Amino acid sequence: MEQKKTTSIDQEKVIEVKGLYKSFGSYDVLKGVDLDLYKGENLVVLGKSGTGKSVLIKILVGLLSPDEGEVKVLGQHVDQISYKELLALRLKVGFSFQNSALYDSMTVRQNLEFPLVRNQRRLTKGEVNQAVERVLDAVGLLQTINQMPSELSGGQRKRVGIARTLILQPEVMLYDEPTAGLDPITCLEINSLINEVQERFHTSSIVITHDLTCAKAVGNRVAMLLDGKFERQGTFDEVFNTSDERVKPFYDYNFIQ
Ligand SMILES: Nc1ncnc2c1ncn2[C@@H]1O[C@H](COP(=O)(O)OP(=O)(O)OP(=O)(O)O)[C@@H](O)[C@H]1O
Numbered sequence: 022m023e024q025k026k027t028t029s030i031d032q033e034k035v036i037e038v039k040g041l042y043k044s045f046g047s048y049d050v051l052k053g054v055d056l057d058l059y060k061g062e063n064l065v066v067l068g069k070s071g072t073g074k075s076v077l078i079k080i081l082v083g084l085l086s087p088d089e090g091e092v093k094v095l096g097q098h099v100d101q102i103s104y105k106e107l108l109a110l111r112l113k114v115g116f117s118f119q120n121s122a123l124y125d126s127m128t129v130r131q132n133l134e135f136p137l138v139r140n141q142r143r144l145t146k147g148e149v150n151q152a153v154e155r156v157l158d159a160v161g162l163l164q165t166i167n168q169m170p171s172e173l174s175g176g177q178r179k180r181v182g183i184a185r186t187l188i189l190q191p192e193v194m195l196y197d198e199p200t201a202g203l204d205p206i207t208c209l210e211i212n213s214l215i216n217e218v219q220e221r222f223h224t225s226s227i228v229i230t231h232d233l234t235c236a237k238a239v240g241n242r243v244a245m246l247l248d249g250k251f252e253r254q255g256t257f258d259e260v261f262n263t264s265d266e267r268v269k270p271f272y273d274y275n276f277i278q
Contacts, residue, residue, distance in 0.1 A: 024257075025216070025238055031060035034093075035193055035225045036081065041090035043076055050076050052249030054090070058193070063219055063226045065236040067260075067271065068246030074229045077246075078195055081227075082114055083107045095192060112140060115191030115224075117183050119198045123170040130166045133157065133185050140189060156184040159221060160214060176207035180214060187222060194218065194226040200235045212238040233257075233275040245271075 036058035043051040050073040058064050068074050079085040080092055083099045092099050097110055123132050133153045137144060144152070157163045160180040170178055179199065186194065199215060200208040212235050218224055219239075228239055236243055237257045244254040247267050253260045261272050 025063075025240060030062045030241060033060040034058065035060050035095055036227070037091070037093040038077075038081075039091040041077075041080065041092060042088045043073070043080065043085065044088055049249060051080075051087075054246075054250055056244060056251055056254075058225050058227060060225050061219070061223060062241040063215065063228055063239050065228045065230060065240035065243045065257075066246065067230065067233075067236060067243060072246045073249065074246060075197070078116075078197070078227070078229070081195070082111055082116065112189055113191055114193045114195065115186035115189060116195045117186045117197065117199065119201055123178060123181060123185070125170050127170075128166070129157070129162070129168050129170070129173075129181055132170065132181065133188055136185060137188055152188055156187045157181075159187065159218070160184045174207075176203055176210060179203065179207075179211055183214060183218065187218065190222070191224065194224045196226060196228040196230075198230055198232075199228065200230065200232045205234075208232065208235060209238070211235075215239045233271065 034057050036056070038054055038056040041051050041054040054077065066074055076085060080087050081094055081099065086100050094110060095113055097106065099107065099110065102110065124135070127135065130153055133156065134149055137149055137152055154163060157166055160183055162177060162180050162184070165173060165177060170181070173181065196215065200211050203211065215226070215228065216239055219226060230236055240257060242255060243257050243260045244251040245260055245268065247253065253263070253268060261268065
């Protein structure tokens with residue numbers, strides 16, 4: 022199984038979460054989450070369905086507010102800033118959705134132009150073209166520029182989705198199950214792309230996945246959400262070298278079927 026190459030990681034934190042609690046009614050989802058994302062690292066977040074991974078991401082981008090705790094993204098307390106500041110912060114945090122979320126009625130080029138034209142109105146046509154071609158080239162799909170999303174494979178749509186997130190030059194990338202629903206070979210290609218994005222664009226990323234091959238290939242560190250907290254954090258081997266009965270089934274399900 023592919024193991025992530027060592028990359029040099031800064032000690033600067035781009036995300037800092039301390040003592041985060043979030044409940045819905047009487048249901049306590051996050052119960053004292055502590056998590057740091059360092060500049061330049063890929064951090065993989067694992068956890069069973071319904072453990073609160075999406076809730077955490079929504080809190081990070083200010084779509085949900087924490088009940089308690091501190092949440093700092095790129096130096097700003099997301100629950101204490103104005104809406105205008107939040108919108109500006111969100112532009113620095115790229116979110117790559119699970120279903121790629123491309124507009125079916127637009128070509129690949131138009132899909133990529135859309136976030137740029139909406140957010141950076143002063144760009145000339147030439148600058149927009151250059152930005153579109155740069156990110157499409159980075160994901161290896163320049164040849165699809167005039168195609169419709171329906172003409173692309175699932176893996177290609179995923180790549181265009183990642184390119185569309187990259188076009189605003191985010192400092193932080195959030196990948197939501199990037200390999201879900203893809204065949205094993207395409208999964209490997211997406212894993213490589215996540216690593217290439219890290220190296221080429223110097224992004225810091227959180228990768229939510231259930232796919233341990235992906236976790237091992239892309240994660241500088243892995244954090245596992247167990248009973249509302251990140252009780253296990255470390256390298257892939259550190260997290261899985263345990264007899265913890267809550268952790269073993271993840272490994273067994275992925276590798277011993
Ligand atoms: N707005 C909300 N109102 C009420 N309950 C919610 C809300 N958002 C999430 N929940 C609950 O919080 C829990 C955690 O949900 P979340 O979507 O974060 O899980 P997850 O770990 O991302 O799961 P999966 O791996 O299946 O995507 C679930 O039980 C969900 O029903």
